[in-house]
Amino acid sequence: MAELIALYICGVVALFAAARTLIEPDPYRKLPYLNVLNFAIAGLIVLVLDHPLSLVAAAAYFVGSTLEANAIASARAGVTGDD
Amino acid sequence: MLADYEQVLIAAVLCWILFVTVDVLFRLPEKGGVSGASAIGKKIEADGGALHGGYMMGNIVSSPDASAGTLLAACGVYVAGLPGGLAAAVLVYIGNRICHDPGYAGTTGAVLASLIFTGLVGAGFSAENFIAGMVIAILTVQGLSHRYASRLLGRLWGWRS
Numbered sequence: 001m002a003e004l005i006a007l008y009i010c011g012v013v014a015l016f017a018a019a020r021t022l023i024e025p026d027p028y029r030k031l032p033y034l035n036v037l038n039f040a041i042a043g044l045i046v047l048v049l050d051h052p053l054s055l056v057a058a059a060a061y062f063v064g065s066t067l068e069a070n071a072i073a074s075a076r077a078g079v080t081g082d083d
Numbered sequence: 084m085l086a087d088y089e090q091v092l093i094a095a096v097l098c099w100i101l102f103v104t105v106d107v108l109f110r111l112p113e114k115g116g117v118s119g120a121s122a123i124g125k126k127i128e129a130d131g132g133a134l135h136g137g138y139m140m141g142n143i144v145s146s147p148d149a150s151a152g153t154l155l156a157a158c159g160v161y162v163a164g165l166p167g168g169l170a171a172a173v174l175v176y177i178g179n180r181i182c183h184d185p186g187y188a189g190t191t192g193a194v195l196a197s198l199i200f201t202g203l204v205g206a207g208f209s210a211e212n213f214i215a216g217m218v219i220a221i222l223t224v225q226g227l228s229h230r231y232a233s234r235l236l237g238r239l240w241g242w243r244s
Binding site: 005006007009010016020026028033034035036039042043046055056058059062066070071074075077082 | 087118
């Protein structure tokens with residue numbers, strides 16, 4: 001039961017963050033919402049997968065998604081001169 | 084024994100204080116670490132927020148900082164206790180190096196969080212509640228109001244500097 005509460009919280013936050021990422025029109029301001037979604041998904045990976053290596057899977061997902069967000073924001077800033 | 088929702092609430096407050104303190108101490112609000120983080124900070128300021136708070140939010144997006152360290156430490160403690168949390172600290176450090184970040188804030192946050200969470204699990208907390216608590220904590224910073232969150236972080240940075 002206890003695990004279900006943590007699971008539900010991560011799931012609801014993930015859905016909320018996904019909706020805000022979609023609704024937000026500005027590409028830079030989408031990224032913090034996407035960041036929340038990534039936190040929630042990394043938590044869900046560990047809570048759903050009942051295996052010691054789920055920590056490695058969550059860390060790999062999280063680092064990969066962070067690197068993508070970093071690349072998207074920096075590439076855009078470089079092209080548009082926003083920095 | 085506290086009910087689960089009380090544990091999640093306490094965990095969220097603890098995680099918030101922990102990662103914001105470590106990030107501010109490691110000067111994340113000072114400037115954007117990469118051009119993307121600077122651009123996010125400037126956009127948040129242009130939309131009515133505070134520049135230094137925006138820089139910190141941009142840096143949280145762009146590299147695994149103390150918030151990522153706290154989340155992965157909670158996951159590690161849930162999977163394998165204190166050794167799991169310390170393994171998460173190593174993974175965060177590797178992640179930082181991949182993102183061209185020195186890694187001090189993320190690793191410090193992960194080690195501190197591992198020790199605190201392990202102690203509280205010993206005192207009767209459920210480890211999964213720290214995962215939920217950290218997800219709520221990051222939601223309040225990055226996902227509710229960029230304007231007000233950046234102003235609060237900017238004020239904390241003002242005290243630090």
